[in-house]
Amino acid sequence: xxxGEILDQGFTLYRRNFWKLAGTTVLPALIMISLQVVDRxxxxxxxxxxxxxxxxxxxxxGFLVWLIFSHIAAFVHPLFYPAVVKVTTGILFDEPVSVTxxxxxxxxxxxxxxxxxxxxNAAAPLLPEAIGFGLxxxxxxxxxxxxxxxxxxxTGFIVFLIILxxxxxxxxxxxxxxxxxxxxxxxxxxxxxxxxxxxxxxxxARFQVFLTWMTTFILIMFLWFAIGFIxxxxxxxxxxxxxxxxxxxxxxxxxxxxxAAVYDSAIGPIYPVLLLLLYLNQxxxxxxxxxxxxxxxxxxxxxxxxxxxxxxxxPAVVGAADPAVEVRDRQAVGESRA
Numbered sequence: 321x322x323x324g325e326i327l328d329q330g331f332t333l334y335r336r337n338f339w340k341l342a343g344t345t346v347l348p349a350l351i352m353i354s355l356q357v358v359d360r361x362x363x364x365x366x367x368x369x370x371x372x373x374x375x376x377x378x379x380x381x382g383f384l385v386w387l388i389f390s391h392i393a394a395f396v397h398p399l400f401y402p403a404v405v406k407v408t409t410g411i412l413f414d415e416p417v418s419v420t421x422x423x424x425x426x427x428x429x430x431x432x433x434x435x436x437x438x439x440x441n442a443a444a445p446l447l448p449e450a451i452g453f454g455l456x457x458x459x460x461x462x463x464x465x466x467x468x469x470x471x472x473x474x475t476g477f478i479v480f481l482i483i484l485x486x487x488x489x490x491x492x493x494x495x496x497x498x499x500x501x502x503x504x505x506x507x508x509x510x511x512x513x514x515x516x517x518x519x520x521x522x523x524x525a526r527f528q529v530f531l532t533w534m535t536t537f538i539l540i541m542f543l544w545f546a547i548g549f550i551x552x553x554x555x556x557x558x559x560x561x562x563x564x565x566x567x568x569x570x571x572x573x574x575x576x577x578x579x580a581a582v583y584d585s586a587i588g589p590i591y592p593v594l595l596l597l598l599y600l601n602q603x604x605x606x607x608x609x610x611x612x613x614x615x616x617x618x619x620x621x622x623x624x625x626x627x628x629x630x631x632x633x634x635p636a637v638v639g640a641a642d643p644a645v646e647v648r649d650r651q652a653v654g655e656s657r658a
Contacts, residue, residue: 321601323528327535330594337411338586343419344403345588348396353581355392360573391445397588398437398501402426404592405505412600413613425505432510433501439515440500444493445486452486494533495526501592502599521602528598536591544583551576 321329334341359365366385403422410417417425426433456479463475499518504510509517522529552572559567603609 321597323531326528326597326601327532327594330590330597333408333411334590334593337407340407340419341404341589341593342585344407344422345397345400346585347423348393348400349581349584349588351396352389352393352584353577356389356580357577391441394445395437395441398440399430399433400426400588401501401592401595402429402433402505404589405502405596407589408593408596409506429504429510433504436500436504436510436514439511440497443497443515445490448486448489448493452482455482491530492526495529496522498522498526498529498595499599499602502596506599521599521606524605525598525602529595532594532598533591536594540587540590543587544580547579547583548576551579 365388366381369381369384400423403419403426406417406422406425407419409415410422459475459478459482497515497518499521500514503517503521504514507517555567555572555575558564600609
């Protein structure tokens with residue numbers, strides 16, 4: 321299928337099986353919201369990093385905190401992707417499973433999925449980010465020590481190019497290893513095998529993976545900003561017009577965190593469902609996966625032949641039929657009847 325057809329089928333499948341799919345992403349949504357609440361009430365990550373001086377520093381600090389939580393989310397959510405894969409493959413292959421069975425399926429191999437998650441996050445974005453920060457630190461050290469570039473604009477432009485290159489490399493590596501979790505869940509492999517499998521299978525579809533992620537990201541962010549604006553408008557009306565004074569800043573944050581948990585659970589399955597469809601589409605294109613499934617469904621799957629070396633060295637089995645003996649016996653029976 322083309323990318324438009326995959327997106328259409330993915331959103332249709334998500335809409336028709338919303339409650340079952342959303343049930344598999346409740347736990348990661350609750351984990352992330354709990355971490356954010358703990359940070360706001362107790363840790364105060366933004367204040368520990370440094371108090372902003374002006375609006376520019378505040379924006380930069382907010383982005384840094386958002387980046388930290390994004391990395392945590394990029395680690396937590398994929399741990400539950402196998403449950404989404406189990407539900408989705410059950411729907412596609414007419415083998416429905418419940419949310420409990422899907423979560424149990426993911427929990428049975430949690431160590432393997434945890435290791436795979438660590439490998440994926442090390443490949444993208446941690447490794448490119450570490451290289452980028454190292455280059456920026458080296459540039460700052462050289463500029464401060466040797467005064468290589470007295471113009472701050474040129475230095476800022478080089479830093480911008482480094483950040484742009486890091487973002488590009490992160491997206492490319494993420495697209496290369498995007499099929500690792502679906503491959504691990506469907507094929508029962510893990511670790512480096514799943515990474516290598518994704519690297520080979522994603523060739524020819526990496527731009528599709530990037531467009532799928534970008535489409536999902538834009539949709540999710542647009543809906544979230546719209547929900548936040550609506551909630552803020554309603555609470556401003558309740559407080560300013562109806563003079564309901566219990567609607568204060570604390571009430572707003574409590575309500576927005578509750579909505580965020582519900583929203584994350586609702587939109588959480590969209591990307592893994594689309595990613596699974598892209599993975600299956602690549603297997604159909606490159607390996608004839610649809611023909612394989614039809615043959616298995618019809619009971620026509622041919623047994624895998626033994627290698628010639630095994631056939632030659634296989635020990636004789638007592639009672640096994642020898643073709644030469646069978647021919648000789650049939651000839652003797654025919655002569656006796658004659």
